[in-house]
Amino acid sequence: MKRSLVTLILFSAALAYAQIPTQPKPSALEQTLISAEKDFIAAAKKGDPAFFKRTLTDDFSFVGFDGQLYSRQDVIEQLSDGGLDLLPYDFKVIPVTDTVAIVTYDVVVRVPPAEDQGPPPRYQHFSTTWVKQNDAWKMKFQQMSVSHWGDW
Numbered sequence: 001m002k003r004s005l006v007t008l009i010l011f012s013a014a015l016a017y018a019q020i021p022t023q024p025k026p027s028a029l030e031q032t033l034i035s036a037e038k039d040f041i042a043a044a045k046k047g048d049p050a051f052f053k054r055t056l057t058d059d060f061s062f063v064g065f066d067g068q069l070y071s072r073q074d075v076i077e078q079l080s081d082g083g084l085d086l087l088p089y090d091f092k093v094i095p096v097t098d099t100v101a102i103v104t105y106d107v108v109v110r111v112p113p114a115e116d117q118g119p120p121p122r123y124q125h126f127s128t129t130w131v132k133q134n135d136a137w138k139m140k141f142q143q144m145s146v147s148h149w150g151d152w
Contacts, residue, residue: 047082063143099132123147
C-alpha cells in the first residue's frame, strides 16, 4: 500500500512538472536585438550621446507617448542628459526580413516629474524597428504608447 501511495505521489509530481510551460531559448537574432534594446535603455539612463549617434539611423524617427513626432537630433538632445529610468519586461522580437526586425516590450517608467509638466504615464509599451546596415543593427523608428493612465 505504501509503495502504491509513493508511486502515485511521484507520478503526480512528475505529471505536474511536465505541464509547466518552458520558455524556448531565444534565437541569436532575439538575443542580439534584446541586448541592443537594453543597451539603448542603459544609454538613456546614463546620457550617452555617442551611443545614440552610433546606433540611430540618419533618418530615425521617434513618436512619444503624447503622439509627437521627433527627429534623430531631437532624441539625441533629449536623451543625452540622462536620467531616464526604465524597467523593461516582456520583450518580443518579430523578424520582418533578414535585415529588418521589430522589438516590442513593456516598461515601468521611473523618472521624477518634469517641472510644470507632471509625471509621464508610468506604464508604457515600446515598439522599435531595427534595420541591419553594414553588419550592424541600427534603430530606425521607435514609438512609446501608454499602457495605463493615472497610477503614478
